[in-house]
Amino acid sequence: MEERRNSQTLIYRTDPNLELEEKLRRLAFVRHPSIQNDHDSVIADYRPIAKRRMESITFDELTEEEIVEQLSKHYKGIISNLGEDPARQGLLRTPERAAKAIMFFTKGYKEKIEDVLNDAVFDEDHDEMVIVKDIEMFSLCEHHLVPFMGKVSIGYLPNKRILGLSKLARIVEIYSRRLQVQERLTKQIAVAITEAVQPTGVGVVVEATHMCMVMRGVQKLNSKTVTSTMLGVLREDPKSREEFLTLMNNR
């Protein structure tokens, strides 16, 4: 049993950029009748990386305990590579704690948007902008494996369907609890909302502080990175976008 597992080839998750690109491309075909402009500019940014397809997932063959055990071994190695003694009292249980912590920081991999949105999509004849501001977000930068955190604000223009408000925060949670880059996180949230309720437009703004900038490199303590994704009329119609941004800045 152990041997079979150890010898198995690891199959990785699908490259999230490819998945996102595919979704954005699909969304580009479902256009609001009033939209004249071309969506290609959104899509073009992603084209070059759409080369290789990988089978999705899974580590399902390993139980959670087994994954923690594996991760603990790696962390023990990291500690000794740093020149510390993993056997000294204060560090004795650190590998296991670190393993459990990183499992928590990446728990979004285990959750599916469909499960979360189950029963939370409602038919409603409401066509005014819905805005939820300052949803707290904690994520892990995929380039350095250190945290970045901040706030996410979401607005959408419903088209006969609305989403339970708490679900917006759940979507943020699912995508932020992964290895991420802020730009992709922003787009993934916008795409998930679009897929869930097919709104007339969606806008997502993420404002975050990256520990990899604050604690190393340029050490800019107060620098914030702001990213935004606009889809549908919020992308195409300056007036709707303006309304969104005004409501967003209205504190």
Ligand SMILES: [Zn+2]
């Ligand atoms: Zn980083």
